[in-house]
Amino acid sequence: MAHERGGAARHPPLRRHQPPRRTRCLASVAISAPWIFLFAPDMISPLLCSSNVILLVLTGIFQQYWVHQVRKVRLQGYYVFSQKLKHIARLPFATIASRTALMLLIMVCQPLVHILSVSLLLRIAIVVEVTCAGCFMGLYIWHIHRYNSLDGQPDILRSLYSALQPSNTFEDQRYYDARLSEQQMALLQYQRENIHYLSEEVLRLQECLSKYQRTDAGTTPQVDLAHLLASRDQELRALTAEMNQVHSELQLARGLIDEKDSEIQHIRVSNNQDNFELWAQLWMLQQLWLRRYFALLIYLKLIIEVAENTLGGKKVTVVFVLGGPGSGKGTQCANIVEHFGFTHLSAGDLLRAEIKSGSENGTMIENMIKEGKIVPSEVTIKLLQEAMIKKENDKFLIDGFPRNEENRAAFENVTKISPAFVLFFDCSEEEMERRLLGRNQGRVDDNIETIKKRFKTFVESSLPVIEYYNSKDKVKKIDAAKPIPEVFEDVKTIFAPYAPKVVFHI
Ligand SMILES: Nc1ncnc2c1ncn2[C@@H]1O[C@H](COP(=O)(O)OP(=O)(O)OP(=O)(O)O)[C@@H](O)[C@H]1O
Numbered sequence: 001m002a003h004e005r006g007g008a009a010r011h012p013p014l015r016r017h018q019p020p021r022r023t024r025c026l027a028s029v030a031i032s033a034p035w036i037f038l039f040a041p042d043m044i045s046p047l048l049c050s051s052n053v054i055l056l057v058l059t060g061i062f063q064q065y066w067v068h069q070v071r072k073v074r075l076q077g078y079y080v081f082s083q084k085l086k087h088i089a090r091l092p093f094a095t096i097a098s099r100t101a102l103m104l105l106i107m108v109c110q111p112l113v114h115i116l117s118v119s120l121l122l123r124i125a126i127v128v129e130v131t132c133a134g135c136f137m138g139l140y141i142w143h144i145h146r147y148n149s150l151d152g153q154p155d156i157l158r159s160l161y162s163a164l165q166p167s168n169t170f171e172d173q174r175y176y177d178a179r180l181s182e183q184q185m186a187l188l189q190y191q192r193e194n195i196h197y198l199s200e201e202v203l204r205l206q207e208c209l210s211k212y213q214r215t216d217a218g219t220t221p222q223v224d225l226a227h228l229l230a231s232r233d234q235e236l237r238a239l240t241a242e243m244n245q246v247h248s249e250l251q252l253a254r255g256l257i258d259e260k261d262s263e264i265q266h267i268r269v270s271n272n273q274d275n276f277e278l279w280a281q282l283w284m285l286q287q288l289w290l291r292r293y294f295a296l297l298i299y300l301k302l303i304i305e306v307a308e309n310t311l312g313g314k315k316v317t318v319v320f321v322l323g324g325p326g327s328g329k330g331t332q333c334a335n336i337v338e339h340f341g342f343t344h345l346s347a348g349d350l351l352r353a354e355i356k357s358g359s360e361n362g363t364m365i366e367n368m369i370k371e372g373k374i375v376p377s378e379v380t381i382k383l384l385q386e387a388m389i390k391k392e393n394d395k396f397l398i399d400g401f402p403r404n405e406e407n408r409a410a411f412e413n414v415t416k417i418s419p420a421f422v423l424f425f426d427c428s429e430e431e432m433e434r435r436l437l438g439r440n441q442g443r444v445d446d447n448i449e450t451i452k453k454r455f456k457t458f459v460e461s462s463l464p465v466i467e468y469y470n471s472k473d474k475v476k477k478i479d480a481a482k483p484i485p486e487v488f489e490d491v492k493t494i495f496a497p498y499a500p501k502v503v504f505h506i
């Protein structure tokens, strides 16, 4: 406490708040002006004019400084805002210049002016001009204050956020001197490069598509199936790797941008042009990666779309026909072929033909059929693929396939074909057994012992496949216990969208 008291004692006592001495002097001169100029009234007008000219020069110097400040704001990317400031910054000089001209006019026309005294007119003019210039300066200061408390992003960055903004947005913001700022130029250049990159991507894509398209002569390209599948797989793998690479680069870039993000406020306040440019460059880089990434995604999607449901260069429609042994699949497929122009491929028929052909797999296939078992997928899929490629048709009924989960997954993986839908013939075992025993086609598996095994295999292995497709809403179930014509009526309703188009010839 003693220390505080001692400290207080060393300081002079607080003075009452008084106007500064300079203000008081100026006020006294202003008040005494009429008396100062009492002895030289002719001096008033020239003096007012001269002080106005000095004011004009000072405002001109200030204007140069303001324009420089506005340029800084512009370089920081606040284009719209700097445009506003630019106009306001010019107004005080324009006001004072016009008033000075008015004053000179009044002095020149002095003999003609009778209503008011010249000095009064000059004083009115000077009051008006000082008020106007003050207002404009106030407006300018208010804008600057707003700018300093601005948290938003510079216009250039807002534009960078929108990936495919047309370049003319920035063209519109040319300055009165018709030049573009450095950032605008960089952005335009970047957009040009991007367009160039995208056009190259389109060319690459077109080249890739042409591999899968039919030739003008309507023939399919001379590519064998194994080669086609291998090259497609390789291409997809390469693309996926490239995409992963771009993705990790993108993550890295995002990390860098996040780091730099916190610096933006500091950069704006410190007007550090170098930092800002570095930041903007990083942004551009990130945008470039983003665009490459999305272009690759689109490209990959197109490749997959092109590759899907394509065989030997043609787009195919596949319908799986499933049901227990003897449910009437073969019988109804023959009707569908006749009415709807599909090609019928029975997995069982193809396997039996393979046995007859005396191929190396023949004995193995025959033994498995006798046992009511399912032949390995690669054998059946190879036979199906070959049969599909041989046929000119693009609509296939694949009967008795996929018989188990392995059949299904292998077929989709190898061929990249997924069925349009699955036609399921639902019938009781008693009815199916009765039909099979009465079929009389000399099949090795149409005996009661094998029939029982086939029923078991159907329930254990084939029904889960039907359930799988049912979960994908792809199963169309038919009551197959009804007589043949009635079953076909139901089938017709399902196949109606595939009916051949009627062409009227005039
Ligand atoms: N709706 C039906 N009503 C009565 N008999 C039928 C019906 N559908 C088919 N059949 C007869 O049942 C027998 C078996 O029919 P089909 O060969 O079409 O069956 P499947 O399902 O193809 O048999 P698998 O799976 O063994 O090849 C045939 O003799 C056929 O004429």
Ligand SMILES: Nc1ccn([C@H]2C[C@H](O)[C@@H](COP(=O)(O)O)O2)c(=O)n1
Residues within 6 Å of the ligand: 325, 346, 347, 348, 349, 351, 368, 369, 372, 373, 374, 375, 376, 380, 399, 400, 401, 402, 403, 407, 445, 454
């Ligand atoms: N995907 C398939 C289809 C058929 N088989 C074998 C086993 C069957 O019992 C036999 C006869 O078929 P079906 O004419 O009844 O369709 O062919 C197979 O192993 N895999």
